Amino acid sequence: MSVEQMFKDMTYKRCACTTAVLDEEGNPVVDDETGEPKLRYLEKTCPQLTRPNHGSWYYSFEVEPGADGKRRPRAKKGRYRTQEKAATDAKEAWNLAQRGVNVVSTETVETFLRRWIKAKKLELAKTTAHEYERDIDLYLAPHLGAVRLNKLRTDHVQEMINWFEEENERRTKHREKVERLKSACATANGAWRAAPKAEKAEKRALWTAARVEYEAERKQVRRVTGPNTLQSLKATLRSALSDALKQELVAKNYAALATWPKPVPVKPKLWTPQNVARWRRTGQKPYPVMVWTVDQTAEFLDSIRDDRLFSLWHLIIFRGLRRGEATALTWDDIDLKRGIVHVSHQLVSINYEVHEDTPKADSEGDVRLDQETVRLLKLWRKTQRAERKEWEQQGAWVDAGGRIFTQENGEGYHPQQLSDRWERLVDLSGLPPVRLHDGRHAAASIAFASGQDPKVVQAMLRHASRRTTMDIYTNVMPEMEQASAEASVALVALALERVRRAKAKKAKKKGKKPVAA
Structure with missing residues (x-):
């Protein structure tokens, strides 16, 4: 038997068609409460399953017993449009199972992360544990939490990273818009104050409208998620998935396989005269x-x-x-x-x-x-x-x-x-x-x-x-x-001065005229 045939044999087709439930004499069974005939799903026995577009494909295979020796539920998944796709996913799941991954677990990424950090806190420094919890609460759980842990792949992590980059672009553009509105508001305010009495009411109305628009947009300003924050997320997720790998809950550390933005090292700079002048002019650190x-x-x-x-x-x-x-x-x-x-x-x-x-x-x-x-x-x-x-x-x-x-x-x-x-x-x-x-x-x-x-x-x-x-x-x-x-x-000048003073003192004792410096 070929490998392809082996995984095709793990697949089957079923549908949601129904038929009446019959008693031993072949008569329809009626529901006592509704008076309607009871129905059952035909599933694999539907005669229309031979039609290409009828029903869906599923895979199912037996999983090795757990470490405790107890039998595990069968690995199942369905609603595939083609047998080839069902067989491909069956092969992937079977390979993961052969590598020890618990493919029948229904634990989500969020459930695992909560369980992981609860135990991990016992060995972490308090500040590190706090950072891990913050990353889980604010970023990882909202973006990856609903994914089943054994279904997590590099693509899921990469999609999260890409979302942050795209969202940062939107937030940056919005901040620029708010700065333009702020400038326009200040200009409108100046125009109102400088306007002659006959035009003040009109100019004030324009300033009020500009201020309302500016305040509304300013309230929606959101902080950009910088590269250093993403590096923190990477560290948290890598640490968690490293432990998941040891527990045979995932096949790879997918956080390590994704492409993360490079961290921006914050290096100190001196308060040179130019930097001081810039600060005094703008009030901002350069x-x-x-x-x-x-x-x-x-x-x-x-x-x-x-x-x-x-x-x-x-x-x-x-x-x-x-x-x-x-x-x-x-x-x-x-x-x-x-x-x-x-x-x-x-x-x-x-x-x-x-x-x-x-x-x-x-x-x-x-x-x-x-x-x-x-x-x-x-x-x-x-x-x-x-x-x-x-x-x-x-x-x-x-x-x-x-x-x-x-x-x-x-x-x-x-x-x-x-x-x-x-x-x-x-x-x-x-x-x-x-x-x-x-x-x-x-x-x-x-x-x-x-x-x-x-x-x-x-x-x-x-x-x-x-x-x-x-x-x-x-x-x-x-x-x-x-x-x-x-x-x-x-330093040398000080030493030279001490040498000269010593020579002058020695010359003075001998009654000689000191040598000019």
């Missing part, structure tokens, strides 16, 4: 991630030198700790004698609720402190102890488990509180805006400007590899080369 120059960082530190949390800002700016890592630090994590901070946990905010979690992947480790940071932390410890004594006398001290950076009453900081405070300090300084997280980038910029090797910067930032550090700071390093070169010259 790039998503901006970093101060060394001079701007020095200006900021000088402007906040009297802030209560100066030691915290100094630690972030010079040693590159993340916000959550700094807020989670305890005095047990730091060795001021050796000048080392051990980063082993962080505070994360999920829907504003704070959780303690492990650091980002490969970010756990030791960070060496400079002498100035050690000095500031020692002063801060004295301040904290004095505050504790005062608040304990009032019976109002809150024990935050030995956290280094606490409020006056000992209570720990919510990570967002630090971001809000940083933002206010930046605003008061008059400098261009930089996020608290970008203080970490400042640490790297200062390190590069001082001529440190990228390997040293990698260790400080606790990146997984030197390449990661180089990829992130490709845009910053060329602009820092001049500062590094100037720093080298300045």
Whole structure:
């Protein structure tokens, strides 16, 4: 028997024609309630099935017992127009079954994803689990949820990706339309205000109509789903289907086979004079991630030198700790004698609720402190102890488990509180805006400007590899080369000055006239 014939033998034809139910004597059986004859489907026995366009084709075959040895339902599917199509799908289903896939399961993608994330949360970091749940709720379940898991294919995933790209184009065009309406509204408003009294009513009516149209369209503006969001979806779906593959629920990891948009790496850029001028002119950051120059960082530190949390800002700016890592630090994590901070946990905010979690992947480790940071932390410890004594006398001290950076009453900081405070300090300084997280980038910029090797910067930032550090700071390093070169010259100039002073002092002792510089 040929392979083609084998799968054709798994097919059969049936229809929805009916005939009267007969009793043993051959008489129609009547329904007692309706008084109508009872009917039954002819299915495979319909005499008209020999006609090409009558009925539909189905396939059916026996499936191997499950791992528990129990017999499974037969694999069935129908409503095919041709026997060839039914046989083709029978072959595909049979091959999947031979590879261990449970082809008779009716579980949908959404049901599986909900079941998967419920178990997966036990081994994931809280922030990762939150991101996975968000991706499932907002994107994967709405687009793929209704598909049966064992029927999922690359085409389904690709259709979802294509929908996002097409929808993004529509949303971008709509945003452009809203901007045009906004401009037209502003023009109409100016025309109304500048119009002579006799024309004001007419101009006001035009402005009102323009404003109504603008407001109606503005309410319909939707955020574009960017490449980085799609990369997050890819990671979530790949992880889920990887586990489904291990459970023999799918034949392949179809998320890995689809073509996804390439992620757009967000690289920091310096607040050069040109970028600052553009910001002052437009009020907008020229790039998503901006970093101060060394001079701007020095200006900021000088402007906040009297802030209560100066030691915290100094630690972030010079040693590159993340916000959550700094807020989670305890005095047990730091060795001021050796000048080392051990980063082993962080505070994360999920829907504003704070959780303690492990650091980002490969970010756990030791960070060496400079002498100035050690000095500031020692002063801060004295301040904290004095505050504790005062608040304990009032019976109002809150024990935050030995956290280094606490409020006056000992209570720990919510990570967002630090971001809000940083933002206010930046605003008061008059400098261009930089996020608290970008203080970490400042640490790297200062390190590069001082001529440190990228390997040293990698260790400080606790990146997984030197390449990661180089990829992130490709845009910053060329602009820092001049500062590094100037720093080298300045270093030698200082040494030269010390040599000259020493020579002059020696010559003075011998009573000789100093050599002119």
